[in-house]
Amino acid sequence: QLQLVESGGDLVQPGGSLRLSCAASGLSLDSYVIGWFRQAPGKEREGVSCINRYGYGGSTSFIDSVKGRFTISRDNAKNTVYLQMNSLKPEDTAVYFCAADQSHCSRYASGYNYWGQGTQVTVSK
Numbered sequence: 001q002l003q004l005v006e007s008g009g010d011l012v013q014p015g016g017s018l019r020l021s022c023a024a025s026g027l028s029l030d031s032y033v034i035g036w037f038r039q040a041p042g043k044e045r046e047g048v049s050c051i052n053r054y055g056y057g058g059s060t061s062f063i064d065s066v067k068g069r070f071t072i073s074r075d076n077a078k079n080t081v082y083l084q085m086n087s088l089k090p091e092d093t094a095v096y097f098c099a100a101d102q103s104h105c106s107r108y109a110s111g112y113n114y115w116g117q118g119t120q121v122t123v124s125k
Contacts, residue, residue, distance in 0.1 A: 001026045001027070002024060002025075002026045002027040002029075002032070002100055002114045003024065003025045003026045003114075004022055004023070004024055004098050004099070004100060004114055004115065004116035005022070005023050005024075005025070005116055005117070006020060006021065006022050006023075006096060006097065006098050006116040006117065006118060006119040007020070007021045007023070007119055008020040008021050008119060009095075009096060009119030009120045009121045009122075010120075010121070010122070011122045011124065012088055012121070012122070012123055013123070013124070013125055014088060014089055014090060014123055014124075014125065015087060015088065016088050016123070017084070017085060017086045017087075017088065018085050018088065018121060019082055019083070019084050019085070020036070020082065020083040020085065020096055020098075020119060020121070021080055021081075021082055022034060022036070022080060022081040022082070022083075022098030022116060023078070023079065023080045024079045024080065024081075024100070025079070028076075028079060029054070029074065029076070029079050029080075029081065029100065030053065030054040030055075030076055031053055031054070031102060032053060032100040032101060032102055032114075033050060033051065033052055033053055033100070033101055033102070033103065033104060033105050033106075034050065034051050034072075034074065034081040034098060034099070034100050035047055035048075035049070035050040035051075035098065035099045035100075035101075035105065035106065035107075035111075035112055036048040036049050036050070036072060036081075036083045036096060036097070036098055036099075037096070037097045037098075037099060037109060038092075038094035038095065038096045038097070038121075039094055039095050039097070039118075040093060040094040040095075043094075045097070045109050046062070046063065046107075047062040047063075047106070047107035047108065047109070048061070048062060048063055048066060048070065048083070048096070049061045049062060049063075049066070049070055049072040049083065050062070050072070050105035050106070050107070051072045051073070051074055051081060051105070052104075052105060053102075054074065054076055059072045059073075059105075060105050062107040065089075065091070066085075066092075069085065069086050069087045069088075070083060070084065070085050070086070071083070071084040071086075072084075081098060083096070083098075085121070088121075088123045089123060090123045090124060091123075092121060092123050093121060093122050093123050093124070094121060095118040095119065095120050095121075096118060096119050096120075096121055097115055097116055097117075097118045097119075098115075098116045099112035099113075099114060099115045099116070100112060100113070100114040101113050101114070
């Protein structure tokens with residue numbers, strides 16, 4: 001059984017940076033696509049970015065406002081996927097979740113079978 005644990009969320013000022021981690025246990029992440037999602041209070045969960053299975057290369061950003069600011073990457077040796085977030089804005093405030101599936105990258109939550117518990121990111125002065 002694949003288990004995912006997010007970490008790295010924090011309170012940060014606008015313009016600051018954070019790196020979120022999604023650590024896996026139980027199974028190797030090599031054969032899974034990993035997506036990052038976020039959910040702000042009163043809003044639906046939205047796909048942020050996704051990285052393909054190991055060896056297939058490539059990643060996708062689903063939100064125009066994070067392109068050029070957020071970068072997804074994976075460290076197979078550590079069985080961990082990261083979301084580097086730079087130039088953070090107040091509108092990035094949300095709970096961030098990572099999710100895994102063996103099919104293909106999707107911007108929709110329904111496309112993933114495994115979820116972490118989330119980590120809070122708050123961007124504020």
